[in-house]
Amino acid sequence: MQTDTITEIVEKPPYTHLLYDYLVETVQLTELSAKYLNMVALLVALLIIVFVVDFIIRKLLLNTFTSFAAISKTNFDDLLVKNKVPRNIAHIIPLLLALEFIDKVFIDFPSFENIVEKGLKVFAIILSLWIVRSLLNTLKDYLKTIPSLKDKPIDSYIQVFMIFAWVAGFMSAIAIVTNIPFIKFVTGLGAISAVIILVFKDTIMGFVASIQVSINDMVRIGDWITFEKYGADGDVIEINLATVKVQNFDKTITTIPTYALISDSFKNWRGMTSSEGRRIKRALIIKQSGIKYLTDTDVEKLKHIQLITSYLEGRQADIKSYNETNKINKDLLLNGRNLTNIGVFRKYIDSYLKHHSAINKDMMIMARQLAPTPQGIPLEIYAFSSDKRWENYEYIMSDIFDHLLAALPYFELEIFELPSHGNF
Incomplete structure (x- = not known):
C-alpha cells in the first residue's frame, strides 16, 4: 500500500491536484466532478502560459530580425521578415511547452490526453510545413533578385518541393492519427x-x-x-x-x-x-502594266536621283559597250541589254536601305522580286532594324515604306489597289 502511494506521488506531481484536493476536501464535490474541473483549470492555465510565451517570443524574434535587417547589407533578412519566418519559428517553443505539459493537464483522463497529443503532433507537422514554405518563399524572392536567375522558373522548383513536403506531411499526419x-x-x-x-x-x-x-x-x-x-x-x-x-x-x-x-x-x-536586329519583311505590290524598258532619256532623268546616279552611269556604260560590241539593233528597244524601271527601283531600294541610319548594315539587306500574282509583282524588302523595341521598330518600318510609296511615281511605277466604286 505504501509503495502504491509513493508511486502515485511520483507519477502525479502535487501541483496537478491542488484544485482537485480543494474541491474534494473543502467544497466536498464528487471525485469525478473535481477531476473535470481540475482538468479544465489546468488546461486554461496551460493555454494562458502558451499564449503569453508565444507572444513574448514572437515579439522578441520579430524585433531582433527587424533590427538586424535594418543594419544588414543584404536583403535576405528583410525577405525573411516579409515571409513571416520569425513569426512561424516563434510558435515552436510554445508548441514544445504544450507537448511537455499536456500529460499533466489530462493526468486523470488518458483517453483525452491521447487525442489532444495527436492533435498537437499533427499541428507540429503543419507548423513545420509553414516554416519550410516561408523559408522557400524567402529563398524564391531572394533568387529572383539575382540578375542571372530572374528568367529561370524558380516557382516551379519551389512548388515541386512543397508538393512532396505536403504529401509527406499528410501521410505523417494520417500515420499519427491511425497509430500506424x-x-x-x-x-x-x-x-x-x-x-x-x-x-x-x-x-x-x-x-x-x-x-x-x-x-x-x-x-x-x-x-x-x-x-x-x-x-x-x-x-x-x-x-x-x-x-x-x-x-x-x-x-x-x-x-x-x-x-x-x-x-x-x-x-x-x-x-x-x-540578335542584333529585328527583321523587316514586307512587300510592295507593283502593277504589271507600269513595268517597262528605260530609254536613254528616262535614264538621264533618273540620274538626278543621287542614290543611284553612279549606278546608272556605270550600268549605262556597260550596256552601251555590250550592245555596240555585239552590233545590237537598238531601233527596237527590246533588242540587246536594257534597264527596266522596276530593276532600277529595286536598286534604289537597296541603296536607300544601306544608307538608312536605323538599318543594321551588318545583317542581310535585300530588295527582291517575288513570283507574280493576280494583283501584280511583289517587291519585297528584307532588312533588319537596329532598334528592336516594338514601338520604334514600327516607326522605322513605316518611315521606310512611306518613303518608298512616295518614290514610286519617279520610276513611273504604280502600287496595286483594288478598284473603288464608291461615290465620294
Missing part, C-alpha cells in the same frame, strides 16, 4: 498509387514539363511568346508547376498549361530580341 508506423503506412500506399497518379495527373505532367522547359531553355520569364492556340501574344511573367502566365500587349493575362509548352507549337521571339 510511417514506413508501414507508406508501403501500403502502393495499392492506391494508380488513384494518386490519376488525381495528380496534371501536377505530374506539369512537373515533367517544367523540368524539360528548364533543361531545354525553351521559355524564360520575360520572353515574348506567341501561342495562337491559347490566344497568347506577349511577355511571360510567371512560370510555375501548373501554368505559365503571359501578359498580352493589351495588358490582359493568358494562362497556359505548362505541359502545353512541350506538347504544342508556339513561337518564342527571344532569338529576335537577343
Whole structure:
C-alpha cells in the first residue's frame, strides 16, 4: 500500500491536484466532478502560459530580425521578415511547452490526453510545413533578385518541393492519427498509387514539363511568346508547376498549361530580341502594266536621283559597250541589254536601305522580286532594324515604306489597289 502511494506521488506531481484536493476536501464535490474541473483549470492555465510565451517570443524574434535587417547589407533578412519566418519559428517553443505539459493537464483522463497529443503532433507537422514554405518563399524572392536567375522558373522548383513536403506531411499526419508506423503506412500506399497518379495527373505532367522547359531553355520569364492556340501574344511573367502566365500587349493575362509548352507549337521571339536586329519583311505590290524598258532619256532623268546616279552611269556604260560590241539593233528597244524601271527601283531600294541610319548594315539587306500574282509583282524588302523595341521598330518600318510609296511615281511605277466604286 505504501509503495502504491509513493508511486502515485511520483507519477502525479502535487501541483496537478491542488484544485482537485480543494474541491474534494473543502467544497466536498464528487471525485469525478473535481477531476473535470481540475482538468479544465489546468488546461486554461496551460493555454494562458502558451499564449503569453508565444507572444513574448514572437515579439522578441520579430524585433531582433527587424533590427538586424535594418543594419544588414543584404536583403535576405528583410525577405525573411516579409515571409513571416520569425513569426512561424516563434510558435515552436510554445508548441514544445504544450507537448511537455499536456500529460499533466489530462493526468486523470488518458483517453483525452491521447487525442489532444495527436492533435498537437499533427499541428507540429503543419507548423513545420509553414516554416519550410516561408523559408522557400524567402529563398524564391531572394533568387529572383539575382540578375542571372530572374528568367529561370524558380516557382516551379519551389512548388515541386512543397508538393512532396505536403504529401509527406499528410501521410505523417494520417500515420499519427491511425497509430500506424510511417514506413508501414507508406508501403501500403502502393495499392492506391494508380488513384494518386490519376488525381495528380496534371501536377505530374506539369512537373515533367517544367523540368524539360528548364533543361531545354525553351521559355524564360520575360520572353515574348506567341501561342495562337491559347490566344497568347506577349511577355511571360510567371512560370510555375501548373501554368505559365503571359501578359498580352493589351495588358490582359493568358494562362497556359505548362505541359502545353512541350506538347504544342508556339513561337518564342527571344532569338529576335537577343540578335542584333529585328527583321523587316514586307512587300510592295507593283502593277504589271507600269513595268517597262528605260530609254536613254528616262535614264538621264533618273540620274538626278543621287542614290543611284553612279549606278546608272556605270550600268549605262556597260550596256552601251555590250550592245555596240555585239552590233545590237537598238531601233527596237527590246533588242540587246536594257534597264527596266522596276530593276532600277529595286536598286534604289537597296541603296536607300544601306544608307538608312536605323538599318543594321551588318545583317542581310535585300530588295527582291517575288513570283507574280493576280494583283501584280511583289517587291519585297528584307532588312533588319537596329532598334528592336516594338514601338520604334514600327516607326522605322513605316518611315521606310512611306518613303518608298512616295518614290514610286519617279520610276513611273504604280502600287496595286483594288478598284473603288464608291461615290465620294
